[in-house]
Amino acid sequence: MDAIPRKLSHFLKFTLRIFLVSTVLITFLQVIMRYVFNSPLSWAEETVGVIMIYFGLIGGSLGICYYLHISLEFFLKKFLRKQEKLIKYIEIFLYIGFGFIETVCGIQLMKLTKFQVIPATGLPVPYTYLALPIAGMVMIIFAGELLIRLRREDNYEFGDNYTIR
Numbered sequence: 001m002d003a004i005p006r007k008l009s010h011f012l013k014f015t016l017r018i019f020l021v022s023t024v025l026i027t028f029l030q031v032i033m034r035y036v037f038n039s040p041l042s043w044a045e046e047t048v049g050v051i052m053i054y055f056g057l058i059g060g061s062l063g064i065c066y067y068l069h070i071s072l073e074f075f076l077k078k079f080l081r082k083q084e085k086l087i088k089y090i091e092i093f094l095y096i097g098f099g100f101i102e103t104v105c106g107i108q109l110m111k112l113t114k115f116q117v118i119p120a121t122g123l124p125v126p127y128t129y130l131a132l133p134i135a136g137m138v139m140i141i142f143a144g145e146l147l148i149r150l151r152r153e154d155n156y157e158f159g160d161n162y163t164i165r
Contacts, residue, residue, distance in 0.1 A: 026044050026051075106133040
């Protein structure tokens, strides 16, 4: 794995860990405040929702470099051996296309909602939609890395042996 995608992968894994721990802690705090002190936090539900949006979109984009998405591997290995490289190119270009659409539409949504605010937190709504362009760019970067590896015909896999640590 080249230096930039490797560093980006490590940074994103660290960030996703922070998001996951934050979600668990805020949810736990919300349960304690609601059922023990009978005074729920007004901001907790919206904050967890925003964190989960970032976690899902960025995590899905990170999944490209670890082959975590559904693919046609069974059919490639069993029936379409000769067309394997063509199908992998199609898959990579679909990732790039989806990343581009995600980026462009995310920026448009940010522009459309630039004056809106999430009520309980006071957080501007465009910050919620910022997850789309970030995830789209990450998807394009990792798909580009896959494309480079496919063109060079590297035999080793992208990612850390199919594990996310």
